[in-house]
Amino acid sequence: xxxxxxxxxxxxxxxxxxxxxxxxxxxxxxxxxxxxxxxxxxxxxxxxxxxxxxxxxxxxxxxxxxxxxxxxxxxxxxxxxxxxxxxxxxxxxxxxxxxxxxxxxxxxxxxxxxxxxxxxxxxxxxxxxxxxxxxxxxxxxxxxxxxxxxxxxxxxxxxxxxxxxxxxxxxxxxxxxxxxxxxxxxxxxxxxxxxxxxxxxxxxxxxxxxxxxxxxxxxxxxxxxxxxxxxxxxxxxxxxxxxxxxxxxxxxxxxxxxxxxxxxxxxxxxxxxxxxxxxxxxxxxxxxxxxxxxxxxxxxxxxxxxxxxxxxxxxxxxxxxxxxxxxxxxxxxxxxxxxxxxxxxxxxxxxxxxxxxxxxxxxxxxxxxxxxxxxxxxxxxxxxxxxxxxxxxxxxxxxxxxxxxxxxxxxxxxxxxxxxxxxxxxxxxxxxxxxxxxxxxxxxxxxxxxxxxxxxxxxxxxxxxxxxxxxxxxxxxxxxxxxxxxxxxxxxxxxxxxxxxxxxxxxxxxxxxxxxxxxxxxxxxxxxxxxxxxxxxxxxxxxxxxxxxxxxxxxxxxxxxxxxxxxxxxxxxxxxxxxxxxxxxxxxxxxxxxx
Amino acid sequence: xxxxxxxxxxxxxxxxxxxxxxxxxxxxxxxxxxxxxxxxxxxxxxxxxxxxxxxxxxxxxxxxxxxxxxxxxxxxxxxxxxxxxxxxxxxxxxxxxxxxxxxxxxxxxxxxxxxxxxxxxxxxxxxxxxxxxxxxxxxxxxxxxxxxxxxxxxxxxxxxxxxxxxxxxxxxxxxxxxxxx
Ligand SMILES: Cc1cc2nc3c(=O)[nH]c(=O)nc-3n(C[C@H](O)[C@H](O)[C@H](O)COP(=O)(O)OP(=O)(O)OC[C@H]3O[C@@H](n4cnc5c(N)ncnc54)[C@H](O)[C@@H]3O)c2cc1C
Ligand code: SF4
Numbered sequence: 001x002x003x004x005x006x007x008x009x010x011x012x013x014x015x016x017x018x019x020x021x022x023x024x025x026x027x028x029x030x031x032x033x034x035x036x037x038x039x040x041x042x043x044x045x046x047x048x049x050x051x052x053x054x055x056x057x058x059x060x061x062x063x064x065x066x067x068x069x070x071x072x073x074x075x076x077x078x079x080x081x082x083x084x085x086x087x088x089x090x091x092x093x094x095x096x097x098x099x100x101x102x103x104x105x106x107x108x109x110x111x112x113x114x115x116x117x118x119x120x121x122x123x124x125x126x127x128x129x130x131x132x133x134x135x136x137x138x139x140x141x142x143x144x145x146x147x148x149x150x151x152x153x154x155x156x157x158x159x160x161x162x163x164x165x166x167x168x169x170x171x172x173x174x175x176x177x178x179x180x181x182x183x184x185x186x187x188x189x190x191x192x193x194x195x196x197x198x199x200x201x202x203x204x205x206x207x208x209x210x211x212x213x214x215x216x217x218x219x220x221x222x223x224x225x226x227x228x229x230x231x232x233x234x235x236x237x238x239x240x241x242x243x244x245x246x247x248x249x250x251x252x253x254x255x256x257x258x259x260x261x262x263x264x265x266x267x268x269x270x271x272x273x274x275x276x277x278x279x280x281x282x283x284x285x286x287x288x289x290x291x292x293x294x295x296x297x298x299x300x301x302x303x304x305x306x307x308x309x310x311x312x313x314x315x316x317x318x319x320x321x322x323x324x325x326x327x328x329x330x331x332x333x334x335x336x337x338x339x340x341x342x343x344x345x346x347x348x349x350x351x352x353x354x355x356x357x358x359x360x361x362x363x364x365x366x367x368x369x370x371x372x373x374x375x376x377x378x379x380x381x382x383x384x385x386x387x388x389x390x391x392x393x394x395x396x397x398x399x400x401x402x403x404x405x406x407x408x409x410x411x412x413x414x415x416x417x418x419x420x421x422x423x424x425x426x427x428x429x430x431x432x433x434x435x436x437x438x439x440x441x442x443x444x445x446x447x448x449x450x451x452x453x454x455x456x457x458x459x460x461x462x463x464x465x466x467x468x469x470x471x472x473x474x475x476x477x478x479x480x481x482x483x484x485x486x487x488x489x490x491x492x493x494x495x496x497x498x499x500x501x502x503x504x505x506x507x508x509x510x511x512x513x514x515x516x517x518x519x520x521x522x523x524x525x526x527x528x529x530x531x532x533x534x535x536x537x538x539x540x541x542x543x544x545x546x547x548x549x550x551x552x553x554x555x556x557x558x559x560x561x562x563x564x565x566x567x568x569x570x571x572x573x574x575x576x577x578x579x580x581x582x583x584x585x586x587x588x589x590x591x592x593x594x595x
Numbered sequence: 596x597x598x599x600x601x602x603x604x605x606x607x608x609x610x611x612x613x614x615x616x617x618x619x620x621x622x623x624x625x626x627x628x629x630x631x632x633x634x635x636x637x638x639x640x641x642x643x644x645x646x647x648x649x650x651x652x653x654x655x656x657x658x659x660x661x662x663x664x665x666x667x668x669x670x671x672x673x674x675x676x677x678x679x680x681x682x683x684x685x686x687x688x689x690x691x692x693x694x695x696x697x698x699x700x701x702x703x704x705x706x707x708x709x710x711x712x713x714x715x716x717x718x719x720x721x722x723x724x725x726x727x728x729x730x731x732x733x734x735x736x737x738x739x740x741x742x743x744x745x746x747x748x749x750x751x752x753x754x755x756x757x758x759x760x761x762x763x764x765x766x767x768x769x770x771x772x773x774x775x776x
Contacts, residue, residue, distance in 0.1 A: 058739050059742045060743055062754075065753070066755070072765060077758075079760055084752060086749060120749070187758075189757060192758075192761040192765045197766065
């Protein structure tokens with residue numbers, strides 16, 4: 001080694017006191033351009049934690065994580081994106097896909113720290129200096145990775161529809177369904193809102209992939225009545241849809257219907273298959289409505305012998321004898337029920353428990369019993385004149401129509417109520433040629449009926465008088481019935497509470513009509529439980545008492561559907577039937593209920 | 596653009612259009628490209644090479660190359676395009692016309708895997724030091740798969756699926772049975 005090499009490292013020191021050739025420029029003088037893609041910002045209030053940002057990021061830079069103070073609700077997963085800047089390439093795809101426009105980028109890009117761990121943080125939740133930055137990248141107008149508009153549904157011309165009971169909603173074509181299915185971002189936020197927790201994004205994906213056999217299997221995993229729910233479901237899922245924040249929610253209900261309509265019934269049979277090992281256990285189900293049918297279907301697939309006792313001549317419960325044919329065609333319902341009985345479910349028609357057979361007998365001769373008898377009777381209006389001959393209940397009216405009886409309503413009909421039964425009764429009355437008016441206590445936005453049903457009823461010429469409280473019913477001239485009603489004003493009940501209708505003194509009217517139809521709710525007939533001697537089950541007024549798993553106080557007896565839950569729709573009954581089937585399965589195999 | 600018309604027949608220019616008064620595009624066979632660029636540079640006043648760039652079209656199995664040249668006198672830019680096969684991914688170098696072409700060609704080699712034999716340093720890494728994967732600007736490059744494989748997650752990274760998280764928070768007792776079996 002030469003001496004020069006030895007002193008070389010030290011020779012540079014001689015420059016230490018010299019003025020450097022390069023200049024240190026203060027970094028604060030380097031603002032990013034106005035639309036620069038710098039560190040992310042995220043409006044925590046707006047964000048719903050759908051995870052689309054994580055799904056689209058090609059660098060796997062985003063994790064969805066819990067954040068203190070953000071709660072999980074039916075419309076918010078409670079998770080928020082955390083970004084790893086060791087991976088982020090600042091492409092901003094995450095901002096472009098954001099379903100709520102909560103995610104954006106500041107124009108801040110200078111940040112120096114020796115600890116690499118700090119370059120991974122939950123955007124907008126860790127109090128960064130740029131969190132309120134007005135500058136930086138925002139999704140630009142003029143294009144969108146999301147499609148905010150729902151593929152329109154084709155409806156029968158209401159003028160024509162009102163002359164018959166043909167189905168009003170025509171359903172999607174294959175192209176329309178695939179187009180609608182492509183709007184889904186596959187976040188799964190909707191699943192929690194469905195009482196049956198259907199695998200919604202999975203069956204939507206199967207539509208996109210045009211794999212309808214797979215779609216059928218996915219549907220039946222959680223719901224053996226998809227043709228019914230594809231038409232009449234209350235679709236709480238759609239209110240949770242992430243696409244609904246900025247646009248129309250994905251038409252989840254119509255997509256479900258499309259699957260079943262597009263597949264031949266024999267292919268559904270094939271898709272479901274019938275593989276189970278015989279358990280040798282027997283279960284009696286009381287009532288062949290959605291709750292009873294769902295429980296029976298899953299029990300049969302678990303290998304148990306199921307007998308359903310149904311007092312009517314046909315199965316379907318309120319779906320057949322309540323929901324009118326123009327919403328749920330009978331042949332579609334027949335197909336659906338056939339797929340359930342194909343699993344080995346026996347339905348015994350014309351047997352009323354409490355009349356032809358007692359609950360005690362069932363409990364003695366079967367290993368377990370599932371009660372799902374619904375709410376067959378109409379609630380009373382509790383008004384004088386309710387027993388006049390021109391007064392009819394909505395459920396009775398609809399049931400008689402479904403049974404094919406001839407009914408004379410006359411020229412004018414008044415319907416009292418604001419739920420689906422009221423709307424169904426009114427639209428059915430229109431099909432009998434009657435001028436029909438609905439009287440409802442609250443405002444239109446308070447009506448429990450589906451908004452599309454309300455809309456379609458109006459198209460068909462049903463008149464709706466809101467904020468009208470019935471006071472009494474009286475005999476009027478020429479065989480008519482007088483409905484005396486008073487105008488209500490809405491009284492505020494404080495934040496978060498529904499305003500209450502209050503009668504305005506002195507503002508009363510009398511509508512003289514041929515028929516008054518009451519549709520303010522239904523009640524149960526639980527005499528068969530009250531009369532049982534050995535098989536005791538707890539009841540509370542109108543309801544059978546059962547827990548989340550369908551267990552009553554009697555280990556052998558389970559219950560679900562309208563007679564138990566407070567929701568009162570088809571999908572809630574189906575979910576009850578499913579969970580009860582799991583409990584019953586555990587009970588008959590082990591002697592213990594599901595825990 | 597009249598000058599272009601003169602060149603058309605000689606270089607069998609297949610497509611020419613004006614995007615703006617000061618910007619036009621023409622397309623030429625790869626075999627004629629270098630000769631055309633030489634004439635543009637030496638005779639037609641397009642003395643400056645602004646950049647060379649590529650677009651990948653896996654659908655047609657081609658790369659489209661664009662050489663942007665500029666004429667300072669007429670303040671006109673001309674994009675000269677040519678289409679080459681994606682399989683061979685080979686193009687004649689133009690570093691003898693413009694020295695800086697070697698830098699663009701080196702970049703195209705790294706990003707698209709297009710080779711320019713003879714271009715000085717064309718195989719040296721450009722910005723992707725130590726790159727192991729396929730050329731990242733090819734459209735069939737799977738960014739996600741590459742980054743999962745190459746940049747293992749830093750310790751402390753963990754994510755939750757919104758649907759599973761909501762289930763654990765809102766309905767933990769619900770169990771889908773056909774999934775279990
Ligand atoms: C007019 C109308 C419209 C509706 N519209 C909608 C809608 O659009 N969307 C929606 O989701 N829901 C709707 N519903 C509610 C829905 O129909 C019910 O929530 C659902 O049918 C409840 O199912 P279930 O099995 O609990 O009871 P039900 O469907 O009522 O079935 C009970 C079954 O038990 C039988 N039964 C009763 N007692 C006995 C006995 N002692 N022995 C033997 N059998 C017995 C009955 O005959 C019946 O078949 C509507 C209801 C009505 C009445
Ligand atoms: S900017 Fe691009 S790389 Fe960075 S987190 Fe968003 S999607 Fe991922």
